[in-house]
Amino acid sequence: MLNLLPFLTRLNENLQRVNKRIIKYLKDPNEKQIHDIRTAIRRLEAAFSTLPKNYRNAIPLFAYTQTCRELFKVNSEIRDTDIISEKLQKYPVNDHRDRIIQITKETRATRLEHAKEIALTLKNTDISKILDKVDVTEKALQKRYNKILSRLIAEMESNFPIVITNFSSIKELHDLRKSCKKLRYMLELLPNDTKSTVGQVRKTLQKIQDILGVIHDCDFTIQYLKSVENLSKEIQEIIDTETELRRIKYEEFLKYCKRRLHISPDSFLMKIKRLNGA
Numbered sequence: 001m002l003n004l005l006p007f008l009t010r011l012n013e014n015l016q017r018v019n020k021r022i023i024k025y026l027k028d029p030n031e032k033q034i035h036d037i038r039t040a041i042r043r044l045e046a047a048f049s050t051l052p053k054n055y056r057n058a059i060p061l062f063a064y065t066q067t068c069r070e071l072f073k074v075n076s077e078i079r080d081t082d083i084i085s086e087k088l089q090k091y092p093v094n095d096h097r098d099r100i101i102q103i104t105k106e107t108r109a110t111r112l113e114h115a116k117e118i119a120l121t122l123k124n125t126d127i128s129k130i131l132d133k134v135d136v137t138e139k140a141l142q143k144r145y146n147k148i149l150s151r152l153i154a155e156m157e158s159n160f161p162i163v164i165t166n167f168s169s170i171k172e173l174h175d176l177r178k179s180c181k182k183l184r185y186m187l188e189l190l191p192n193d194t195k196s197t198v199g200q201v202r203k204t205l206q207k208i209q210d211i212l213g214v215i216h217d218c219d220f221t222i223q224y225l226k227s228v229e230n231l232s233k234e235i236q237e238i239i240d241t242e243t244e245l246r247r248i249k250y251e252e253f254l255k256y257c258k259r260r261l262h263i264s265p266d267s268f269l270m271k272i273k274r275l276n277g278a
Contacts, residue, residue: 007141010189011047015127018044018068022119029112031082034075041072046185050145052136061130067122074115081108083217084224096232148186155179164257167250170219177212180205211253218246
């Protein structure tokens with residue numbers, strides 16, 4: 001069954017990938033391993049989401065993916081502290097800056113211990129039997145896949161006009177970034193013979209995601225620093241610099257969209273559906 005259904009094949013591959021990366025993560029949860037486990041979980045989530053509801057709710061697959069989501073969430077929080085610390089270390093040394101860096105490191109250490117506990121639970125799970133009872137038809141998978149694509153495109157249609165006309169649309173910008181990321185991982189699930197056709201679309205999504213990612217990091221850092229009590233002049237200067245960086249990256253985002261986005265969301269969706277035989 002798995003060899004006949006591309007989505008289930010990807011699901012099995014992604015389960016194996018998560019398992020391998022968890023082992024590396026537990027040995028040394030450095031920045032690279034945190035990145036790798038997060039991307040592995042995203043790919044697993046994409047494949048998992050193509051299953052019809054009754055299969056997504058099946059134990060132990062549901063329990064495993066839920067635990068993966070918990071690990072992803074905590075590692076995202078760890079990454080956020082790393083981003084703030086990394087950004088602040090680029091600025092001149094001062095007591096206020098150093099104190100914030102120390103706080104983020106302490107927060108990171110606490111969350112990392114929690115993450116390792118979750119990762120250990122996943123490591124001790126026997127993944128060889130997770131897909132034993134998943135016996136779904138290709139038609140059902142195709143229907144579910146197209147439904148997800150339609151939803152992601154609708155989200156992009158909704159957020160794009162807001163983001164490109166409103167510099168301060170933080171939530172919509174973050175939502176657009178997540179939609180691009182999810183859509184990119186969904187396109188990876190298509191059969192190998194379609195990858196060259198959608199390759200350029202994936203590259204465009206990756207570029208948009210990267211630019212919006214830098215903007216999101218600026219937004220998160222600015223929001224965090226503004227929440228600091230007794231805001232000093234030095235920290236305010238950092239906020240101002242990050243705000244200017246955000247403006248520059250936003251202008252880059254607008255220029256890229258004007259230069260590269262020649263395919264409308266509707267035609268894009270129809271193209272993907274044709275590629276996938278819908």
